[in-house]
Amino acid sequence: MQRIQVKACGKINLSLDVKKRLENGYHQVEMVMQQILLHDDVAVRWFENQNGRVEIEVSTNRPYLPRDSRNLAYKAAHLMIRQYGEARSGKIRIDIKKRIPVAAGLAGGSSNGAAVLHALNQLWSLGLTVKDMCEMGSELGSDVPFSIMGQAKENPDLGLANDPLAAHCAVARGTGTDLEPIIGLKSHLVLTKPSIGVSTAEVYQGLALDKIEERPNTAELVAALAEKNYKIIQKNMINVLENFTLTRYPNVMYTKNKVERLFNEEAVLMSGSGPTIFALCRNRGEAQRAYEELKAYNKETFWTRTTY
Incomplete structure (x- = not known):
């Protein structure tokens, strides 16, 4: 068994502008996103076995949170299995200690999904960059790529703090996933x-x-x-x-x-x-x-x- 724990920080919007409604139902936005210290702890364990498949198990300290495919952490694990897990056999165990409120505009769920991507990148020795994971994360939700950037900066043990896209603050454009690192706020x-x-x-x-x-x-x-x-x-x-x-x-x-x-x-x-x-x-x-x-x-x- 191997284990990685990630500090999954929330975010606030220092600004948020909606430019136009797109034909696909999404919106073109321009906003400044700032990471905050309020965080969940996401521990991911990898148990290798010979079952011939990869299973996902999620636990959390909030009994009302889903533990199946409705949970972004579960979805992130499933995405990684689809991309990089075909030749693997074992179980991914995800333990989430929630502090960030749910459905609050603070990217709590997105931060959990981002943490799973980071953890499996380490546990499976994939060598993915922040950009690689941001491209994957955009499939999960528009706040996930920024959470990936922020976690890379805030969790130096992940080995990506010096990645060009690792940042505590960014301008987000497009549908929120086109990100430009900037100097952030101290407050x-x-x-x-x-x-x-x-x-x-x-x-x-x-x-x-x-x-x-x-x-x-x-x-x-x-x-x-x-x-x-x-x-x-x-x-x-x-x-x-x-x-x-x-x-x-x-x-x-x-x-x-x-x-x-x-x-x-x-x-x-x-x-x-x-x-x-x-x-x-x-x-x-x-x-x-x-x-x-x-x-x-x-x-x-x-x-x-x-x-x-």
Whole structure:
């Protein structure tokens, strides 16, 4: 038996713009994705045997999570078997310790899938680059390639921290899988998730593109991150999906208003399609105070920071 454990970090969107709806039903986006320290632990074990096939077994500390092909970690293992497992015989055992909330806009499921790709790349000595795995990961979901990039940087034991695509922050274009590594944000964060789930498909389908009045300037945001110009960073922290989610889900609107009252001029934004709201904090003390107040309102509230 061989074992690899991966720190599977979540992400926030420092910006999210939807350019147009494509004929295939997907959307062309442009967004800045930032890895955060809040993470799941994904341990992958490989038991070699002579059964003539490769089996997958998934366990998790959250009883409501699926352990079959509905789980992205399972899907990632199945994808690796299809690509590289024909001549192998044994069992892949995946143990997921969840901390990242589910259906929260934080790429929790995507991070688990990415971790399995990384782990099997090591356990099976495949020698795949970050680019190789990102191309595979795009078959699993649009957030998986960024999770692969971030995990390569955050898990030096995987041996890919110096890969050209390993990064804590990136601009994502196309359908979200065309990624450009950039200098990221250094900040404490508070994240709070209302006790609801939000369907990403519903949000994108319901978004009225012709009614979006304010959009981020991605080039300006990227330059501001490089220069650590927090005023310009905050100016461009815009998520156009809020136009739908905040209207459709009053709990998310209420949560955002509550966080904004705590932080005055600090940037407060919804991550992804929601419902998680996050705020940049000026220091550790501010983050701790906000965490304690918001925790009383939303059980799934976290005090963390960006990775860098």
